[in-house]
Amino acid sequence: MRYVFILLFLYTASLSADINSIKGTELDKYEVNEIEDIKAKKAMQKWLNRDFGLKPHKINYLLPFGYKEGAYKSYVPTDEYRNVEAELQVSLKLYLGTGLFGLNESYYLAYSHRAFWQIYSESSPFRETNYNPEGFIEFPVSDKDTLFNMKSIKLGLAHTSNGQGDNANVVYATPADNPGNRSRSLNYMYSEFAFQYDTLLTEFRLISPFPGTADDKDNPDIMDYLGYTSVKLNYFTGRHMFTFMGRGNFTTGYGAVEATYSYPLIDNAYFFMKVFSGYGESLIDYDNHVTKFSVGFSFSR
Structure with missing residues (x-):
């Protein structure tokens, strides 16, 4: 099925x-x-x-095959996750209006839903699901006189979580059956600066947790692994598109890199592959190092 x-x-x-x-x-x-x-x-x-009015936000994709180096960590003794799974993401944004401050800025609401599906296991459970609602303002920038050639500044507020509960205090038959706290969440602010050089588009992002939430009991050290800065390069040549993303925390030395490639098969449907290595592939594994190759199809870029 x-x-x-x-x-x-x-x-x-x-x-x-x-x-x-x-x-x-x-x-x-x-x-x-x-x-x-x-x-x-x-x-x-x-x-x-x-x-x-709904438009693509992040990449929308279905990757039927994703291979991870080594086994996924199991948080429940009865769960035995395979290192081969499917992954899908649905990400949409809604345009709200323009020019409240007279700066030709645009306002958006967005939602991204990402799921990791153990489709090759007998019962095919969803190993992890991440939810990411956000709102942001985008200011256009016409910079043609400097080396940077900035195109826009984006300011946003966002929340991300995996919808899991805290079972630490629930009584189980044996202590080994208690999965503990599987809840992961983060409320954060971000600013993003976009630059262009010919067919190379660069996005530089700064991230900051909401005051008082950085030490959330669900994942008090999450920023040690996700980091406060990221850079993403988007490069077009012919009909091919390559991306490379790097992010991390300079203090702890943790972070991640991700590279993708896409090529159109038909209008708005692309061959898509992705390589990820580092921390934070999903919220449940934010502090586990994951190296993974995935391949499938995307329906936006």
């Missing part, structure tokens, strides 16, 4: 990739132009177009 789900997901994505031609065909089935109620006509047209 799980393989049928993946095939249906890929088939649906391939159909949505050619949505422009589908729209015209679908609208031809309905008599919209003859409707006299202008407000109802507009609402109906928007519904038929599936136009609700």
Whole structure:
């Protein structure tokens, strides 16, 4: 059944990739132009177009095969996770408006959902799921006179968690059965600066936990592993796209690197592969070193 789900997901994505031609065909089935109620006509047209303002935020992908070096840590004795799994991410943003301060700035809400799926295990559990709602403001910058060629500044507030509970005080048959606190979360602020040099786009990000939350009991040392700074390079050559991300904490020496490659197969559907090495691949493993190769498809870049 799980393989049928993946095939249906890929088939649906391939159909949505050619949505422009589908729209015209679908609208031809309905008599919209003859409707006299202008407000109802507009609402109906928007519904038929599936136009609700949602756009891709981070990369949207389905990676049926991900291979990790070594076994995943199990937090429950009955869980025996394989080092091969699937991974998927859905990430969307909603544009809210522009120019509240007269600086041509734009306002957005966004949500990203990332899941690690032990699809090759017998019961196919989701090993870990991370949730990441956020809101941000993006200020355009027209810098053509300096070497940096800055294009935008983004300021955001975000939360990320894995939705797990704290079972430390729950009574189990034996102490070994108690998984302890599997809850992971972080509230943080960030600022991001975007630069361009020809087909190379660079994003430099600074991250800071909300005051009073850095020592959260769920993961008091999480910033030691995630770090406060990150740099991401996005490079285009022909139809190919390469990215490289590095982040870390200069004090502790912990961090991570990630490289991706994508190539269009059809409109809005891409061959996608990713290599990750370091800490913080997922929230549950924020303090475990993971080296992993994943391959599959993305539906945005």
